[in-house]
Amino acid sequence: MRCLPLIIALAAPLAAASACRPPKWTVGQTVHTSSGPVEGHAASTASEVSEYLGIPYAQPPVGSLRFQPPVRYTGETKISGKSFGAACFPSNISAFDADFPQELIDVYGITEVGRRILATITNPGIPVSEDCLTLNVWTKPQTGEKRKAVMVYIHGGSFVSGSSAVPAYNGQFFADQEDIVLVTINYRLTFFGFPGNPHGHQNPGLLDQRMAVEWVRDNIASFGGDPKRITLFGESAGGASVDHYSFAWPHDPIVAGLISMSGTASGIAPRSAALATELWYNTTTALGCGDATTPPSTLLTCMQSAPAPSLIATLLNTIDSPNSVPYSPTIDSTLVFPHHHPSNNTTNTTNTTHPTAPLPLLIGTTDNESGLFRLFVPPQPSLTPAQETTFWHHQNQHRFVCPAAARANHSSHRDGNPTWRYRWHGVFPNTALSxxxxxxxxxxxxxxxxxxxxxxxxxxxxKGQGEVGRYMRGAWAAFARDPAKGLGRYGREFDGVGGGMGEGWPRYVAGEETLVRLGWEGRAGASVVRGDLYDDGC
Structure with a gap:
């Protein structure tokens, strides 16, 4: 599971000669990059796909580089590409394993499948380290386009957990079936990525994401990718990261398209500078490094030398914290900006004072986002079942649906960008939690x-589940190949296979038949309904 409850300088591009794909591609061949030569291998199931794992894109952010912007990694030493890099350090979150409270298992009827899914929420078994700024590439250059569209995935995890090594994000099937190059990245999490230092850099984790995109721009042609057709996509905190990216680099986005899944910059709201500062000094004091009266340089030097486990031990428990996302992007008015938060009492808009990158956008949510989150909270005795249902529906709307509606309107109506909006309805036996x-x-x-x-x-x-997956991969890849027009040509009939038939996806307009329902009745294809059909309370 990828999310917890409620909770830079530009490098010169490589020489054109090094960016050219070899005339004949051999699966797993060594690729020369700015990080050094990277050996590959055949993917585990899709054996025609070349897989390159654990490629460093930035220097290890340790010692004097801790809490600082990333520094680009360059090297000449061969990289094996056989194993994922370590995950970035998470917060001291509680794992849900065999000791998951029996009370909640009984009350919510958590299935065996559900327990297995919930047990992965903290990515058990994946090594963690501060030396974690790596990315992975899956590609199949021997067929299809000579310069393929590229999709770069940012994982979720409430900005306090997650990793590109999570099995769910393996890109081999995307690359094998859809003629695109798939990239997944790590970025600094929790206090390491979002330290809150009022005298330093507030958002190194977002700068990591930018540097990874720069690395892709400069190196992906050597893997058969097109650096002019990069789509940035992500889910939950990853979806919010995509949204933040569009505000942070409006005039030099590098990427050609954006896909934000179940996460926006206003729904997973950024921290105020005041809260970030408070948490920074709470940690510095707990480690004996000083407080607000200590000279900032002295305090930072001490914090950069503290052992990582000691630092993590001082952090808030990110499940029990009174703050929904205590370690997350911080408003600094450089990368992260204040956002209006859509709710019953506010205007359904996002930030209207700062420009966003003028890029095509695909954005959406699931039908019951809180179907995950409520499992962590015992039923409230003071609420009737109907009141519980109303509460969690409000959470769906407040955190996800209304912010997505606002962002879609912002993109489509205010900025005039090609915009599509979807809602996921898929329910299957091996994904049911409760x-x-x-x-x-x-x-x-x-x-x-x-x-x-x-x-x-x-x-x-x-059978239908497999077809739904193929249809979705086709849709996401159609967007990546041509962000402005690809979905407009993509089939949307329930044809049993997905893609290639029927009318294309309609661009989003709130009051018209433009909201695309995916996984509806467990079938491939798209059911189209009024754009604001599910936007009650927005």
């Missing part, structure tokens, strides 16, 4: 279906 109430199409439930990586260890995919 039965009382049913978890439905909950937060993150579409990601493994999209990547073709659903865990079938307990229950296999249904």
């Amino acid at each position: 039965t009382t109430p049913p978890s439905g199409a909950y937060h993150d439930s579409e990601v493994a279906v999209l990547f073709g990586t659903v865990d079938e260890g307990l229950v296999g995919n249904t």
Whole structure:
């Protein structure tokens, strides 16, 4: 699972000669990059796909580089490309394993499949380290376009957990089936990525994402990719990161398209500078490095020398914290800006004073985002079942649906960008979390279906489920190949296969038949309804 409850300088491009794809591609061949030569290998299942893992794009952010902007990695030493890099350090979050409270298992009817999914929420078994700024590439240059569209995925995890090594994000099926190059990245999380230092850099984690995109721009042609057709996409905190990216680099976005899944800059709201500063000094004091009266340079030097485990031990528990996302992007008016937060009492808009990158946007949410989040919270005795349902519906609207509607309107109506909006309805036996109430199409439930990586260890995919996944991969890839027009040509009939038939996806207009429902009734294709059909309370 990828999300917890509620909770830079430009480098010169490589020489043109090094960016040229070899005339004949051999699966797993060594690729020369600015990080050094990278050896590849055949992907585990899609054996015609070349897989390159654990490529460093920035120097290890340790010692004097801790809490600082990333510094580009360059080297000549061969990189094996056989293993994922370490995950970036998470917060001291609570794992949900065999000791998941029996009370909640019984109350919510959490299924065996659900327990298995919930047990992965903290990515158990994935090594962690501060030396974590790596990325992975899946490609199949021997077929299809000579310069393929590129998709760069930013993982979720409430900005406090997650990794590109999570099995759900394996890009081999995307690359094999859709003639695109798929890239996944790591970026600094929690206090390391968002330290809150009032005298330093507030958002190194977002700068990591930017540097990874720069690395892709400068190196992806050597993997058969087109540096002029990069789409940035992500889910949950990754979706919010995509949105933040559009505000942070409006005049030099590098990428050609944006896909924001179940996360926006206003829905997963950034921290105020005041809260970030408070948490910074709470940690510096706990480590004995000083407080607001200590000279900033002295304090920073001490914090950069503190052992990482000691630092993590001082952090807030990110599940029990009174703050929904205590370690997250911080408003600095350089990378992160204040956003209006759509709700019953505010205007349904996002930030209207700062420009966004003028790029095509695909944005959407799941039908029941809170089907995941409510499992972490015991039922409230003071609320009737109907009141509980109303509360969680409000959370869906407040955190996800209304911000997505606002962002779609911002992109389509104010900026005139090609914009598409979807809603995920897929519910399958091997993705169900609970039965009382049913978890439905909950937060993150579409990601493994999209990547073709659903865990079938307990229950296999249904026939329709496989077709839904193929249809979604086709849609996302159609957008990446031509962000302005690709979806307008992509089939949307329930044809049993997905793609290639029927009318294309309509551009989003709130009051017209333009909202695309995916996974509707478990079938491939798209059911189109009024754009604001689900926007009650917005």
